[in-house]
Amino acid sequence: MLQEIKINSSRVGVLIGKGGATKKELETRTHAVITIDSKEGLVKVEGDDEHTVSLLRAVEVINAVNRGFSPERAFEMIEDEDLLLDLIDLTTMADGPKQLDRLRGRIIGKDGRAREQIEEMTDVEISVFGKTVALIGYPEQLKTARAAVDMLKQGVPHENVFAFLDKKKREAKRDMISYYY
Secondary structure (H helix, E strand, O other), rough: OOEEEEOOOOHHHHHHHHHHHHHHHHHHHHHOEEEEOOOEEEEEOOHHHHHHHHHHHHHHHHHHOOOOOOOHHHHHHHOOOOEEEEEEEEOOOOHHHHHHHHHHHHHHHHHHHHHHHHEEEEEEEEEOOOOOEEEEOOHHHHHHHHHHHHHHHOOOOOOHHHHHHHHHHHHHHHHHHHHHH
């Protein structure tokens, strides 16, 4: 089995790691052979059919690193197979570079506080990089975090988004309590 991924030239070094350590660790943990063409930014992930799932996980980790996550954060998806990567394309809402910057700014917030608050309230890790927002989390939390990002993209005031997240968090807590009692 072979998968090819085109990655941003600025992320090639991060994927390789110091002395090739990140690439080696990813190969070891996923039983994949990874070839990186640093000039083209082309990554080939190869492996046998016996390790298809871990090969696909390797591709997901590479995509996460490519979208701005640190290798450590991306590797969490190998440790916990229930964690997923979700990508949100910002270009659908932005007509040009200024609008794209404004959207990124709304999602990140002043000094990164909006992004941090969404991460805290949903238990989802967020990376705003280039023209995308990448999310790593469990399916239910991803759905909530994606809804919050979509609300910010559409211009909903931050306080309304945080009120929505607070309501979702209370509902989740209530559901968990009623499940056990």
